[in-house]
Each structure stands twice: as structure tokens, then as C-alpha cells.
Amino acid sequence: MTDSGDERPVSTPKRQRTTTLNGSANGYENGELSVGASPSKRIKLTPQKPSAATPVALKESGLKTPTQKSRAKALFSTPTKATAVSTPSRARNADRSAKKKSARLLLEQDDEEDWDGADRLAEEILQDEDDVTAAENGNDVVETVEAGDEANKAAQTPKRRAGRPKGAKNKRSPTPEGELPAHERYFFQNRAGPPRTSNNTLNKISLLTHEEYFEKMAQYEDPCKEEKAFLLDVHHRSFPQWNFEFEQGYNICLYGYGSKRPLLQNFAEWLYQKNRSTPPSIVVVNGHTPNISIRSIFATIVTAMLGADIPSKMGSQSIEVLELLQSVLKSRSSQRPITVLINSVDAPPLRKAANQALLARLAATPKIHLLVTADTPNYLLMWDISLRDQFNFVFHDCTTFAPFGTEFDVVEEVHNLLGRKGRRVGGKEGVEFVLQSLPENARNLYRLLLTEIISMFDEGHNSDDELDGRAGRDGDGKDDIGIEFRALYQKATEEFIASSEMMFRTLLKEFHDHQMITSRLDPSGMEILGVPLPRDEMEGVLEDLVLS
């Protein structure tokens, strides 16, 4: 609803163009005409009516992507737009603002009537005043204002057209957002009230798979390649400076946007080139590597120092290895400094306070030159004053704009963010492949699980309100549907699939390992088991299971 209402104020002034593109825009046209035709009447209408009309517009415009494309193109041809508005008649201006207002009213009635009527009223009044003053100023002024407005709108249209209501909010708000100070903007964007975003979901588009992502990435040509290379070159020029800072006993911390891994690689190479006769020992750490341990870092440094004659037993705790490291450094006065380069010291595996304390001790060791890079904006919070003291950092802004290609799994991260973890299994085929290699019992259990969940889907549709209660998750609440652990166990014993809980758990573990089931605790503390597949795929798997 929000979506369609939102689109209208943008699209109304462009009606002419849309009609010229009429052929492809029929669905949209309908929705628009219904509103545009009788603006004056609409204002007085009850909120229910427009909302009854809008779903049609929403669905059709949403589904017809070609329509949207052509419209977007039209919206973005800013120069043409300027000429189009260059000679607006006063009547048209008035007409337009009336339309805008009506559309706005519709929108507000839809989702805000129930809670901020006063606010809206104030806005309305203010808006009216604006119009009046504009009218008083005469035609010329109106024209220029409108032109500026138009250009502005053109820049913003992509956001708004896509149904992000804060664009509309900008228009509605008495204070334009661009000029807000930071804290005001925070409060503005965090105003109370229901979330005012559209109900679009990503179901309309097919998400990327790993393969497709990498395939596309390989073809990608960066438009800013030269600039990035130049930026990197600027950073290269400070290598001698960093080296000097090392020599003077400082450690270095690089921050700023972009992956700094290539930069570090180059620095290591530079250090090598500089002292070609006596190559320095450089240890490189990749902080984003999962399961990386501080101990392995220390152990590698010891290896770098001692080469072949490392002690057979280094100790199992990181602190022991660190002490070994320190005593070796102390005893070997001729030892040349070791350079340790840590990529992403603020990466999740290294982020823990205990790890940082150990790294700080390493940094405080003489003859250890530590260079770390930090990617997140708030990494400084990891260190208190005494850790900062031990680290003895000098900080350099090394914004590189380089993509974080190797640091983390992009597709996985995005799907995680969207709560679509299940994509990983490889969908239906993957599950079936795993099932084939499992024993009869396991397959039976999975069949049971699927049957239960699918039957719950059907029940779920009958009691829709219950689903809605769950934080507004409607149609897509599949992820949340699951069967309670005990109940499944009960059923499994009844069908002689598992005779003991031990056995039952062993079977489940197999599924877990292949990410074929999900498990979570519901608010009452019960364990709920689910299947990370969309419903149709579940049905497919079940069918195959039963048939085989």
C-alpha cells in the first residue's frame, strides 16, 4: 500500500510521458488514472477506498518489470525533464500541486491516520503556506523553484520510485532532510510509529548463487580503476615513513575504507626489496580466517625466528608460546626484528578482548614490529588506555576502496543478512543427494519431518492471525515453521525409526552437519526443528522420498 501511494506523487507530473509510453504501461496507467482523475474528491475520501484500489496498482506495477524500466529511464532523463517543465502554466502548476497533495493525503491516511494525525495536520498547514507564498511570488519564481525541485526530484526518484517511503517523508517533512544536523537526522529517521516501508520482498527476483556471483565478478570492469591505483600509489609513497616508524619503536595501525590486504602485500614486498641482501622475517596474518588462533600466530613467529631448530614442544597455551617467543628474543641479541603484518585485526575471530590483550603484549615486545589493519569504523573501542599504551600505535588513514574479496564470503553474508541461510545446502538437489547416501532410518526420519512440517503449513494457513502475530512475518514465515523436538521424537519412536533419544540425536546430527535442518529455541525454551527449504521444494523432496 505504502508503495503504490508513494509512487504516485512522483509519477503524476510525468503523466504525459507515461501516456506516450502507453503501450507498455497499461497496468500502471490504470492505477494512476483512478487517482489522478479526481484529486479533489479523493481528499475527502475515507482511507479504505484508496487502499482498496491500490493493491491492483501495486501488484501490476510490481510484477511488470519492463514497465518499471521504461519509467525509470524516463525519470532519469533529467535534461528532457527540464525542458518539459520550462513553460509550465500557472494552471498546470496548481494542478500538479493539487495532485501531489491528494496523493500525499492518500498515503498518509493509509498508514498514519491512526497515530499522527496532528503531525500530519501541521505538515499540511506548512505545505499550504509554502504553496501560497510560491503563488504570491509570481510565475517566474515559481518556475525557478519548480525547476530546481524537478532536478532534485530526478536525482531522488530512483529511491522513491522503488517505494522507499522516507523519500516521500522528505517531501512531507517541514524541514528538508538534507540540511538536518546529524543528531536531528537520527531522531528524524527513528521517529516512533510503525515501520513505514513497503511490503515488497525479494521473492520477485532470483537471488545470486555463489557461482553466478563469481562468474559476474570476473567480468566486472571497475570504472574507478585508475583512481584506485593512484590512491594505492599514494600509500606506497609512505612505505619509507612506516619503516622509519618501525625503527623508532612504534607499531602501525592502518584504517579506512577498503581492503588493505593488497597494500600489506606490497609493503611486505617492498621490505623485501629494500633489504635484498638480508631478507627480513615477515609474518603475515589474515584475521578473517575462521578458527585462526592467537597461538598459531605466536607459533609462526617463533618458527620465523628459529627456523629449523624450534623446540619440539612449544606449549599448548598461547601465553606459553608468547613467553617462549619473548625469551628467545631476549636471549638472541643479534636477532633481527620480526615484522608481523596482521590483516583485519578487528575481524570476528580476533576481536575478543583476551585475544587483543595477547596481541598487545606481543606488540610491546621489543624487536617485534607490528602492523595491523582495521576495517570497521569503531575498532578503537577494542582497546582501553593500557592496551593502547602497550600497542604504541601510530595510525594512518589508508583508504583504498579495494573490494573485500577474500576477507569474507559475499553471497553468504548477504543471505545471512536476509535470513536465507538455507540456500547453502544447494537446495532440493543438494538435500536429495545427501539423503541418498544416508541409511534407511535417516531417510525415514527426514520424510517424517517433512510430512509434519508440510502439514503444519496447511494448518498455518487456516490460522493466519497467529502467523501475523509473529513480528509481522506473513507469507514468508516458512523459515519459522517447525516441529517441536519432543513431538518429533515421539513420532519417530512410534514409527520405529529411532528406539532411543541417543539414536534420534545421532540421526539429527547428520542432518545438522549438512545444514538440512534448522534448530532454534522458541520463547518458552522448546527446541524447534525446521527445514531450510521453500515449501514447493519440500514437497518435491518428500515426493521423491516416498516414491523411492
Added chain:
Amino acid sequence: MELDTETQGVAKDGSNTQGVYIYQPAKPHGERPSKRRKVQPENKEQKTESHLFVPLLDGEENESSIELRYNAYQQLWSTQEKKIQETLNDVDSEVLENVLSFVRSTSHQTYDGCIPTALITVGSNVSSLGRLLSKLNDQLTASEEGGVVILESGDAPNLKATLKNIIRAAITNTEGNDGYQKFLTDREGPRLLGYDLDLLGDYVKRKGAKKLVVAFRDSEAFDPNILIDLLSLLSSWLDRIPFTLLFGISTSVELFEGRLPRSSVALLRGRYFEIHGASNCVDRMYERLQADQNGRFWLGRNITGVLFEKSNDYFQTPEAFSRTVKYAYMTHFFANPLAMLLSDEVSVNRQQVKLCEAIRNLPSFRRFCEHLLDDASPEQVHSLLENDEFLFQQSLKYIEIGQQQMRGIFKAVKAIHLCLKGMDVRKKSTMSDLSIRALSGELQDSTYMDDLLRGLKTLNSSMLKEFLSFMPQDLTNCPEFQEIKSDFKALLQTYQGTEPLRSEYDSHNSVVQQRVKLSRGKAKLPQQNIEYTKVIDRVHALSERYFVETLVRPQELFLHEAFLLDMKNPLKETFSPRPRFAIERALASPFDYLISMSDRTEAKISARQPATAILYQLYLESGALVNVYDLWQAFYAVFESEQGNACDERMTMTLFYRAVSELKALGMLKSSRKKVDHAAKSAWIGL
């Protein structure tokens, strides 16, 4: 992961998938970055293989100048560092003495079986405890009395690990790591576990150690339960191992005691020590560095401001302070070719065409020439501009003069500081305040100066005597001062009264009663007091003249660029970075960083920007909850509008994925369960 490396071709040797590895240079292949760099090292290698400094002045600086700069830095900083070290030692020496004598004099016998315990409150001065402990350890190990085991809260996850750490640290402290391993294995009888205090008992017996200090650096951070167990265990071993405990406390002793049950507290007995705040220490360090009699290089007012701002906010330990100062010195000598003029070894024949050119480009040189022109000596200006040799000579001469004047300034500042302290003026003046004003040339007109000169007039004779002793040498050496002094002496000799002499200005004193008394005294106005008033007047006039002369604006001195460093940056950026600002700026206006080759200036979002920057700018406009689908549509529209039909939707989606994942990694987006396919916004720009 493998997929990553395969398709992207970033990893050369699989190093990206490894967590830790020892760097091996890649085989030189035809990659562009390595090619470019190959040129640089080559010409550098011949000249400055081992040199840390790079040639300045467009790379045309010759080697000997680089050498001079480097040596000048080394020399200068080593003397300064010594001073800092002395100050630091001096500051803690008293506490150290006390703690040491406490450790030596107490034992469980003297305390009826309680563990001797020293409680040290450090307040904000966190680093001082570490310093103190390492000195204590040095002293104890040097005299073979025992040693100090320093425990941090991280070393004590549970009792076993804590004991193991104590034992290992105690033994490695004197025996080294190998010694510890040997100690563990070379034993008769069954092998003991690493956390068996028998090991430590054995070690104490073998070494004949009399004291074993266990220091808890951050006692507040320890788990009280572990601490309780540990205390009871240690106290039961007290007859075999001579423990002394030492707690570093940042809050207060009462809070510390409150965290432990009475039974544990009853096991301890001892004394309480206090380490004083850091600011005093920093002030003293600054004074020693800047107001040194033989100073050759100074930090300007901006840097001083940065330094003290941080220390006053307790964001900086004295060590960090000294490091910041060191960094300032480093930047000057690393990046300023004029710094070579500060070297001892610089002489007339070291001149260089480029350097002379650089001098001529200085703002202070221009001002200097204008002065000379005003003084009607155009020939001199002419030869300064034409004759390199003459210029160089003059530069050396004026550097000397400038340094002399800087020393003078600080002498005056020191004198003012002492005098104000002696006169107990209402407003507290610190050396740093005064220095900041002096360095910006404002001290002369400041209230401090008013206070001083007004106060001077009201001094009585005994205070004046003291006051005169504070006066810097430059002033006391001048004949006029000598004359006044001898007159003053003569006056005092003739005066026999017990009350000190007062000048007629003394009636300005604020206390009413005194004024009554004094106005009566003034009525009489004995001859000697009139004489005294005259002396006071002369002193006043003389010191006023002196201060006006001395307290020049350092920025007006010729060649001050060489001996005065006064840039907030890079110091501020280097030590108090603003990473969040940097990232936000990079994303919000990427072309601040990506300096365009072609001159297109785009303020608005465009497909030419990096994907993440585009997404971030869209994100900025969103509310607290973002519909990812709509975000994607907006993102796509940006590309579509520019590329038209050539726009590849899947490619754009790939970029979108990358951008979303980066925003998530930066902590700006997080998943939200409020609505399906929505993400929550978690960072607002500029906050």
C-alpha cells in the same frame, strides 16, 4: 574459500586462504604494481641502502644532508629521551622506595601469619604501576632477594591456570624459559604438574629467595572467586614460600575490600601507597623538554595544545605523552629539509642550491627581507637573493639568533611561572598554559602578565628579594639590574625595622583592615619606604621592558620553520584518529579520495562511483528499517538510468551483493526480524 581464490585470481600462492604464514616474495611476474615499484628501489638501493630517511626536495637532496638530518635527530632525541626518563624515574622514586622497604621489612612472621600486602592506588595513572613493578623486580633480582610476578586479569581464567602462570613467571623470571622446562623435567621422584606449588617451594629453597612478590596489576578485573581461592591457598603455603602480595587499585581501597569476604581480608595485612596523578608528571616532562637551557628545537603552540588536551582528559599516560613528543620530532627531521640546519656538523660549505631555494621560499624569509628593506638595506636583500653562499651564512647566523630568542622566551616563561607561584595570585598558572600563550605570542598581553606586574608593585621588601632571585640570567646580567640590586641592598642595610619595607602601592591590598592600617602608615610615609617605592618602580619598569623584549612572537623569527614545529597534523591524525569519520567520508563522497583523472565533478550519486559508496548514500536516506528489495531497486535504477539498455541486471546485482556485504561487515546493516527481507540500519553519519 577455494572458489574465491580460483575465480578472482587474487591469491598468488594460496596465501589468502592461510591464516598465518611466513612471507615469501612472489616470483616477479609482469604485474603492474610490482613493475612500478621495481624502479623505485633500484635507484634508492645504490644511495641509501640502509638509510631510513628518504631524500627530500624532489629527491634532489644529497646524501650528506640526509645523513646530517638523521644524525641531528638521533642526537637531539637521545638527549631529550634521557631527560624524560629522568623525570619519570624521579616521579616514582619516592613510592618505589617506600614499597621496596615495605617488601623488605615485612614477612609473615612480622605479621602473625598474615600475608604482607601492599595496596597501591594508581587512579588514572595506569602505566605508572607497570613502571614501578618492573623497577621493583630489577632491584629484587639484582640483589638476589627474589622477584616479582606480575599477573593481569587475563592470566587468571581459573585457579589452575593462575597458579601455573604464577609458577612459570616466577621461575622464568630468573631462569629463563629453558630453565623452567629443565626445572619441570630434571627432578627426582614423580613429575609434578605445572600448577603444583611444590614446584615453587622447591625453587624458593634452591634459590634461597627471601621475597616473592605477586602483583595483581588490575585487581578490579580479577574474578573475586578465583581471588578468594588463591588467597587462601597462598596463605597456607606461606611457611614455605615467602609471598608478598601487591594490588594495583584504580578505584579505592574500600571498594577493593568490599569485594572480598571478611575471611579473605583477614588473611591480608599490609600498607597502603598512593601514586600521584599523571598531569603533574607530564607538566614536568614538558618543562624539561622545552625550557632547557641548551634547547635547539621547540614544539609550537598547536602541538602543545594537542599534547595537553589529551593528557588532561586522561587519555594519555606519561609514556604516551613522550611518544607523541618523539613522533613530533620524528616528523620534523624526516620531512623537513631545513632540519639539517640544526645539526652540529653543519657548516658553510654544506650549502646546496636546492636548499637555498627552499629557504628563499619560506614565508619567514620574505618577512625578513621586507624588514631589511624597511631598514633600508637593499644591498643585503639583493645578496640574500642572489648569493647562495651569503644566504647560507646568514641562515646559520640567524638560526643561532632565533634559537637564542626561543631560549629567552622559555626563561622568561619559567620566571613568570615561579613569580606567579610565589605571589599566590588567585588564578593558578601552569607551565603549559604559560607556554601555550608564549608560543603564540600572546603572553605579553595576557592577564598573567597583568597579574604579575600589578603584583610586583605590591611586594614588600622580603618578597622582593625572593622575586629578584627568580629573575632569569639574561635580566640579572644587565648593568641596570645590578645597579638596582645594589641600591636595594644598601637600602635594606640601613633599614633596621622588623617589619619588611612596603611600597606606597601596597595599600591596594584587598583586605580592608590592612588598608586602614596602611593608610595610617602612608600618612607617616617614612623616608625609607619612599626610597623602597622608588626601587620597586625601577624593578617594575625594567622587568616590563625585559618581558616586552623577550616575549616575541616565535612565528616572526626568521627561519623559525627550522627550529619550531607547529603543525597540529600529522600529530593529531596519527595519535587520535577518527576512523569512523574517514570511512563515512570515503563512502559519502568517494571522490574526495579517488582523485579523478579526468575532471568530472559529480556531487550526486552516479554509477561511476564505487558500488558501496552508491549503496551507502542510498542507505543514508533511509529510515531505521530498510526494505532490501526497494534498496536493490533504487540501486539498480542508478545504473539503469546511466547505462540504459546496456545495463546488465545480474552484474548490477553482483555489485549490489558486494556492497551489501561490505556495509554489513562495517557494522552498518544488520538483519532485522521485524519484517521479511528488511535490514536494520545501525549507523548514522556524523554522530
